[in-house]
Amino acid sequence: MNYFEIFENYLKNEKNYSDNTVISYMKDLKDFDNFIIREELASDALGATRPRLARHYLSYLEDEAFSKKSIARKISSLRTFYKIMIMNNLIDVNIFENIETPKIPKRLPKVISENEIxxxxxxxxxxxxxGYRNYLILELLFSCGLRSSELTNLEIGDIRLTRNEILIHGKGSKDRYVPIHDNLNEQIKNYLTNYRPKLISKSDLETKKLLLNYRGEELTQRGLQKIMKKLISDANETYQISPHMIRHSFATTLLNHGADLRVVQELLGHEHLKTTQIYTEVTNKTLKEKFEKLHPRRAKND
Structure with missing residues (x-):
């Protein structure tokens, strides 16, 4: 295998990264490889063994006005690439090991309130x-905190109604079980008995996917986004909404009602607790706003 194939194989089989993540990493490597060849700094990325070339590439990215987030990701991808090449005895030095990535401003996730939901x-x-299918979709998103891909990939066999849980196939091929409440359990039963058969009768397609579109075919992530827009339109609202916003709202709602952070981490399928901790800042902000608005002493002077 060449070094591109070795790196891609590592990302897919060793790290179990999602397809989109693998594509991003491979693009970062290809961009650097093209840069090295175009600037005649080395024969290719594997031949770039001098740390100053990494600094040179960082300067190039900054001059090209890449965002701090993009630069940080590219440097991280290349640092990982050289690490794997060293493990495979193809090079001796990781030229990106000591390159400092730009500080990325922390952005709080966008959420919609419980009242809006x-x-x-x-x-x-x-x-x-x-309408009933859309109601179930919104319920699954808000009650289970699913990603859009996790929702559209749900199969009937993943639903464990007798145990009040569903099996979620998460990012990086990491599966997890998420509990469902009794109301959602009944909604799924009703959908499977009275609504899904009507949808699938509109198509000759045989599928095990839980959610179907209006043609009786498998619901796609693009189709899911259109449903989100319809929900907003039917409610005569003007703000934008996405499945990920509802996932954020799921997390902050649980924390606002006293859930333990590690419980939320497990429900969301986050590998690291640090990823989940961003939601505590949202809940702290909400708490502060409520305090300032509701405390009886807020408008009184000593």
Whole structure:
């Protein structure tokens, strides 16, 4: 295998990264490889063994006005690449090992409030075929904190109604079980009995996927986004919403109601607790706003 194949094999089979993550890492390597060849600094990325070339590439990225987030990701990708090449005895030095990545400003996740979520539920016509399906979609997103890919990949066999849980196939091929409440359990039963058969009858497709589109075919992530837009339109709201925003709202709602951070980490399928801790800043901000608004002494002078 050449060094591209070795790196891709490591990302897929050793790290179990998602397809999108692997694509991003490989693009970062390809971009650097092209830069090295174009600037005639070495024969290719594998031939770039002088640390000053890494610094030179960092300067190039900054001059090209790449965002700090993009630069940090590219440097991280290349640092990993050289680490793997050393492990495979293809080179002796990691030229990106001591390159400092730019500090990325912390961005709080966008969430919608519990009241806004409740209003969206109220505006769905549960009596219609697609309306009931949309209601179930919103319920699964908000009650389970699913990613869009996790939702669209759900299969009937992943639903464990007798145990009140569903099996989620998460990022990097990491599976987890997420509990479901009794109300959601009943909604899924009703959907499987009375609504899904009507949807699948619209197509000749045989599929085990839980959620189907209006043609009776497997629901895609793009189709899911269109459903999100319809929910907002039906509620006569103007803000934008995405499945990931609802996932954020799931996490902050649990924390606002006293859930342990590690429990939320497990439910979200986060590998590191640090990823989950961003939500504590959202809840702390909410707590401060409520305190300043509601405390009886807020407007009184000593």
């Amino acid at each position: 409740s209003y969206l539920f109220e505006c769905i016509d549960k009596e219609s075929l697609l």
